[in-house]
Amino acid sequence: MTTALQPPLPSQPTLRLRLAPRGNLPRAIDGAWWPRSYDLLAELPQLLAGLPRAWGHIAGVTVSGATWSAMPGRMLVSNQVVRLRRTLVGSAPYTVVLLAPGQGRWDLLVVPPDTTEEAAEPLMITAAGGQV
Template identity: 75%
Template sequence: MTTALQPPLPSHPLLRLRLAPQGGMSRAIDGAWWPRSYDLLAELPRLIAELPPVWGQITSVTVNAATWSAVPGRMLVSNQVVRLHRTLTASAAHTIILLAPGQGRWDLTVVPPNTTEEAAEPLMAAVADGQAREAAKKPRC
């Protein structure tokens, strides 16, 4: 009897994040993030740790209060205090806003954690490519 060796599973699942290409073009949405849960305390440190260094040190995050589980006023992420803000704005229901002083603001579309891979992947690609925003601007017949 032979057994096939399987590669070990990663200790941390891969971050599901798709960012728009860097460039001079101003964008309303900078990418898409597909967290594994609505537990911000568990999900946010991983997201911040994987962001491009050019985004700088994130010190403030705004999330929709109706979407995410309990959100404290601040949390420690990689030895840095990150202030957490909650909003009830309908336009921000599926958006997370990241701020880095002197660097800028980045808005990510949040794909709901319970979304299937078949639905999430094309959505994330469309958001990162800017197609979702352009499709929303087109009038419907």
């Protein structure tokens, strides 16, 4: 009897996320996320899976309508419905707002997917409350 080798599973790309340390005071930006594309349906599940459990179930996500590709009004992520909302407000084209009922709201800076690593890293450190 021979055993066939299974091909290795494609590895999931590392989530590029930096969060500010928890504190008692609200922050304007709670961290930074550097997605690999503007396809929210492809990017959002990995982001939500990588968030701290203490944030609870993210039930709503608001993104800039001018920045992200078309999307439905809701999607199923890990067997839970997440409502998606597009805003046309131009003041926050590079943020994503995450809402967890009874838990809170978190605003993340979105580093554009085509940003180089050299340019993205300082943005993410600064957004997470660190110094470059």
